[in-house]
Amino acid sequence: MSFANTTTLPLATFKPNHFQLEVSDKVATVTLNRPEKKNPLTFASYRELTDFFLAAQKDEAIAAIVVTGAGGNFSSGGDVFEIIGPLVAMETKELLKFTRMTGELVKAIRACPQPVIAAIDGICAGAGAIVAMASDIRLGTAESKIAFLFNRVGLAGCDMGACAMLPRIIGQGRAAELLYTGRVLRGEEAERWGFLNRLVAKDALIGEAQTLASELANGPTFANAMTKRMLEMEWAMSVESAIEAEAVAQALCMQTEDFARAYRAFAAKKQPVFEGN
Known part of the structure; x- marks a missing residue:
């Protein structure tokens, strides 16, 4: 076995x-x-x-x-x-x-x-x-x-x-x-x-x-994956460490094309179409 x-x-x-x-x-x-x-x-x-x-x-x-x-x-x-x-x-x-x-x-x-x-x-x-x-x-x-x-x-x-x-x-x-x-x-x-x-x-x-x-x-899947990862990691962190880790994570998400897509859609008064990158 x-x-x-x-x-x-x-x-x-x-x-x-x-x-x-x-x-x-x-x-x-x-x-x-x-x-x-x-x-x-x-x-x-x-x-x-x-x-x-x-x-x-x-x-x-x-x-x-x-x-x-x-x-x-x-x-x-x-x-x-x-x-x-x-x-x-x-x-x-x-x-x-x-x-x-x-x-x-x-x-x-x-x-x-x-x-x-x-x-x-x-x-x-x-x-x-x-x-x-x-x-x-x-x-x-x-x-x-x-x-x-x-x-x-x-x-x-x-x-x-x-x-x-x-x-x-x-x-x-x-x-x-x-x-x-x-x-x-x-x-x-x-x-x-x-x-x-x-x-x-x-x-x-x-x-x-x-x-x-x-x-x-069909949402921002890179960001969703980051949310799941941080929910997991932050169980073992102090609040101070979690805030710093989330700052790094969010900065990475701000580099994605999905973040830019959301901005452009908002400016055009449209719904964003996310692609996960």
């Missing part, structure tokens, strides 16, 4: 075996597609999803990504029989390879310059909740059921960056409650807590996520 990285491929030639991939108008839509089991993750799908996001980092034709699940659920997390069962039989060295491999998926999502939008309906649990957490924007439905279930299987809540990222999204106390109890956070509460950006009607979820992704993809 190998947890090693495979060769990074351009998305135009990326042919996944463990999820569906559709590309349209600079937006890639990833659909977890084992609906009969509520779209669980396996060793192979972890690796393939990581490879996808690594490939996305180098593909300038893709400007935004939507992640969703088939059959009315996002993802039930790690497959009980295909992941948890084998893990019980592993020794420490192999277990550490696995936990580092799962963390690579989160790091790949965070490192890719494109905004990532999670479209969440139904079950979004365990590693599925982590994928949603790692995304930049989360849309959900009233039927969304989000749960960080690690303590339910005798594990700590500190999985795949949850103790670092979840408090920054919903606050320390609320994150502690979810990670200690493993309870379900339902759609309306998830929106109130700030985990979901907004609620969408069930039948409009994927369409609204793709519309938002298309809007971002």
Whole structure:
């Protein structure tokens, strides 16, 4: 059983075996597609999803990504029989390879310059909740059921960056409650807590996520990538360091043609058409 990285491929030639991939108008839509089991993750799908996001980092034709699940659920997390069962039989060295491999998926999502939008309906649990957490924007439905279930299987809540990222999204106390109890956070509460950006009607979820992704993809993508990078970097900075880093970042953005395009469009009382350079 190998947890090693495979060769990074351009998305135009990326042919996944463990999820569906559709590309349209600079937006890639990833659909977890084992609906009969509520779209669980396996060793192979972890690796393939990581490879996808690594490939996305180098593909300038893709400007935004939507992640969703088939059959009315996002993802039930790690497959009980295909992941948890084998893990019980592993020794420490192999277990550490696995936990580092799962963390690579989160790091790949965070490192890719494109905004990532999670479209969440139904079950979004365990590693599925982590994928949603790692995304930049989360849309959900009233039927969304989000749960960080690690303590339910005798594990700590500190999985795949949850103790670092979840408090920054919903606050320390609320994150502690979810990670200690493993309870379900339902759609309306998830929106109130700030985990979901907004609620969408069930039948409009994927369409609204793709519309938002298309809007971002047709925006100033160099600047969007810079925003994502600074949101990530500034977690570990003082306010003074962050202000200086943002001064440098914004000066770089002011050198782009998109900045000049926006000025010319404003002067002509037109909408700017961004090209990402």
